Amino acid sequence: MMTMxxxxxxxxxxxxxxxxxxxxxxxxxFTGYNPERAWKEIIKxxxxxxxxxxxxxxxxxxxxxxxxxxxxxxxxxxxxLCHAEGARYFMPNVRSVIDIGGQDSKFIRVDxxxxxxxxxxxxxxxxxxxxxLEVMARALEVPLDEFGALSKKSxxxxxxxxxxxxxxxSEVISFISKGESRENIIxxxxxxxxxxxxxxxxxxxxxxxxxxxxxxxKNIGIRRALEKRLGITLDVSxxxxxxxxxxxxxxxxxLNGSNxxx
Amino acid sequence: MKRFAYYDTGHExxxxxxxxxxxxxxxxxxxxxxxxxxxxxxxxxxxxxxSRSALTEGLAHSDEWAGIAFAxxxxxxxxxxxxxxxxxxxxxxxxxxxxxxxNPTAKKFHLHELKRFITHMEKKYxxxxxxxxxxxxxxxxxxxxxxxxxxxxxxxxxDIPNQEYFELTRKCVQDPKNNVIKDLEATLKEWKKLPxxxxxxxxxxxxxxxxxxxxxxxxxDHAGLRxxxxxxxxxxxxxxxxxxxxxxxxxxxxxYNSNIPQSPNRWPFHIRLDYLFKCLKETxxxxxxxxxxxxxxxxxxxxxxxxxxxxxxxxxxxxxxxEYTPVxxxxxxxxxxTFREIL
Numbered sequence: 001m002m003t004m005x006x007x008x009x010x011x012x013x014x015x016x017x018x019x020x021x022x023x024x025x026x027x028x029x030f031t032g033y034n035p036e037r038a039w040k041e042i043i044k045x046x047x048x049x050x051x052x053x054x055x056x057x058x059x060x061x062x063x064x065x066x067x068x069x070x071x072x073x074x075x076x077x078x079x080x081l082c083h084a085e086g087a088r089y090f091m092p093n094v095r096s097v098i099d100i101g102g103q104d105s106k107f108i109r110v111d112x113x114x115x116x117x118x119x120x121x122x123x124x125x126x127x128x129x130x131x132x133l134e135v136m137a138r139a140l141e142v143p144l145d146e147f148g149a150l151s152k153k154s155x156x157x158x159x160x161x162x163x164x165x166x167x168x169x170s171e172v173i174s175f176i177s178k179g180e181s182r183e184n185i186i187x188x189x190x191x192x193x194x195x196x197x198x199x200x201x202x203x204x205x206x207x208x209x210x211x212x213x214x215x216x217x218k219n220i221g222i223r224r225a226l227e228k229r230l231g232i233t234l235d236v237s238x239x240x241x242x243x244x245x246x247x248x249x250x251x252x253x254x255l256n257g258s259n260x261x262x
Numbered sequence: 263m264k265r266f267a268y269y270d271t272g273h274e275x276x277x278x279x280x281x282x283x284x285x286x287x288x289x290x291x292x293x294x295x296x297x298x299x300x301x302x303x304x305x306x307x308x309x310x311x312x313s314r315s316a317l318t319e320g321l322a323h324s325d326e327w328a329g330i331a332f333a334x335x336x337x338x339x340x341x342x343x344x345x346x347x348x349x350x351x352x353x354x355x356x357x358x359x360x361x362x363x364x365n366p367t368a369k370k371f372h373l374h375e376l377k378r379f380i381t382h383m384e385k386k387y388x389x390x391x392x393x394x395x396x397x398x399x400x401x402x403x404x405x406x407x408x409x410x411x412x413x414x415x416x417x418x419x420x421d422i423p424n425q426e427y428f429e430l431t432r433k434c435v436q437d438p439k440n441n442v443i444k445d446l447e448a449t450l451k452e453w454k455k456l457p458x459x460x461x462x463x464x465x466x467x468x469x470x471x472x473x474x475x476x477x478x479x480x481x482x483d484h485a486g487l488r489x490x491x492x493x494x495x496x497x498x499x500x501x502x503x504x505x506x507x508x509x510x511x512x513x514x515x516x517x518y519n520s521n522i523p524q525s526p527n528r529w530p531f532h533i534r535l536d537y538l539f540k541c542l543k544e545t546x547x548x549x550x551x552x553x554x555x556x557x558x559x560x561x562x563x564x565x566x567x568x569x570x571x572x573x574x575x576x577x578x579x580x581x582x583x584x585e586y587t588p589v590x591x592x593x594x595x596x597x598x599x600t601f602r603e604i605l
Contacts, residue, residue, distance in 0.1 A: 065592045078600040104593055116604045118578075121597055203569075203581070 005248025008066025011102030086247030100216035151221030158188035271335035272525035311586030329354030
């Protein structure tokens with residue numbers, strides 16, 4: 001069965017096309033102002049790349065904040081279930097998932113059968129999310145994709161104590177004015193995200209093995225900060241950013257006539 | 263009959279004294295659709311948004327009310343009494359102390375406080391709040407509580423949208439009591455004929471901060487979550503118990519107050535937990551929604567212990583901290599829908 005998963009996130013739109021349980025292709029684009037245009041364009045590009053016709057896709061599942069905008073989806077499923085399914089594809093015995101995306105961070109607990117048993121998410125605040133990192137990157141005039149490498153060079157992790165992105169930005173600016181190195185500030189930013197995530201995870205309870213998904217998983221600095229605080233190694237797949245879309249494509253394979261209600 | 267407003271973040275205010283004085287008790291619930299700018303001039307905006315909305319209502323409508331009484335509630339409510347006294351125009355503003363503890367000394371104290379309140383009301387409004395009038399008011403209250411218990415029990419078997427149940431709970435504390443009784447009697451008859459509990463909904467218990475606007479109730483319904491039990495002051499806590507009708511009416515009010523489900527303003531918090539478990543034992547629910555209004559300290563302080571205990575007993579629980587707005591953000595919707603999916 002050929003399935004497609006579409007994850008319409010607040011910042012990026014992700015797509016995965018699978019044949020049975022084999023990934024045929026994945027892609028990422030910016031969601032922007034018009035989520036409908038974003039998913040239509042990414043589908044078009046994917047079909048061209050894979051030399052497929054839309055009619056060859058048997059089932060489509062949409063997820064993410066923009067999931068309701070995908071009119072062609074056979075089913076809309078929340079991103080928590082999709083991320084859990086995607087993580088299980090990468091690691092079948094996964095018991096917990098950390099997902100840090102553009103505007104939210106999640107911790108998901110999974111039982112031995114792969115069913116989601118509990119989850120916690122950040123409340124309506126961008127602190128500890130990808131958006132937080134974007135704001136900090138702007139303040140430090142460093143491309144976001146250099147954050148991970150720079151943090152490895154830090155000699156002293158500064159402490160960012162503010163609970164709010166806006167105030168944390170002011171704190172970062174204070175460190176800049178004091179002459180603190182970029183590397184140390186970036187390490188402090190990563191540590192503050194890890195700290196926030198750990199306290200959120202404490203509400204549910206950590207279980208191993210743990211997989212990290214979402215775009216922020218690409219940042220080695222965050223991963224290290226989390227691993228240091230957790231005292232465990234996090235598993236991150238090469239497809240972490242499109243994990244939700246992969247999970248959606250996998251869940252699409254389970255759909256039949258009786259559960260095609262949007 | 264003129265309204266007498268009261269500000270009570272719990273459900274301890276003795277409406278019966280107001281009724282016996284010849285007024286319609288009106289619980290101040292704020293208005294989520296109105297900006298709180300007037301109140302924000304006197305209260306910082308990181309203080310409970312509901313309390314700022316209540317103050318905004320007081321600033322705009324106090325001239326429509328015969329008077330205002332505060333019932334001892336959370337620290338935010340208690341400490342805003344002075345702000346109301348300074349900025350809200352009214353001829354009568356009273357702070358009624360109700361005890362946090364529940365023991366013979368606390369009851370004695372409460373009896374004294376109720377008598378003091380009655381004396382002040384009689385003097386201010388030149389009325390006589392007799393035992394007969396209080397007994398009559400108690401009977402009216404009990405009638406409403408009984409009707410609400412019957413109506414609320416239908417939620418487990420009938421298709422009753424969350425918003426419609428909410429609207430009744432609001433009427434109970436804001437509308438003239440005789441109208442409420444007529445409405446409830448009609449509703450009870452009507453709802454008994456409703457179709458059965460819908461198969462696409464999941465029965466849940468909702469606890470936490472009072473939900474004072476219907477939009478939030480709608481969101482729960484849209485996520486497929488149907489309230490069949492609740493532990494809220496604007497809800498079951500208001501009508502869970504009956505006031506004694508045989509003894510001295512003021513003593514009956516004291517006794518009633520010591521038996522009602524506990525709000526988070528009171529301690530010890532295991533009493534609240536025991537009540538929640540009693541509800542969960544009585545009614546089969548698939549999950550518990552523990553929602554708190556942003557900056558609602560009494561609930562946020564209770565939450566870690568309460569949630570751990572409920573989860574520990576094997577129930578699925580979702581915790582949500584919500585903004586005070588009728589516009590529900592997509593993240594909250596996603597969380598509720600996920601909860602529905604995992605249930």
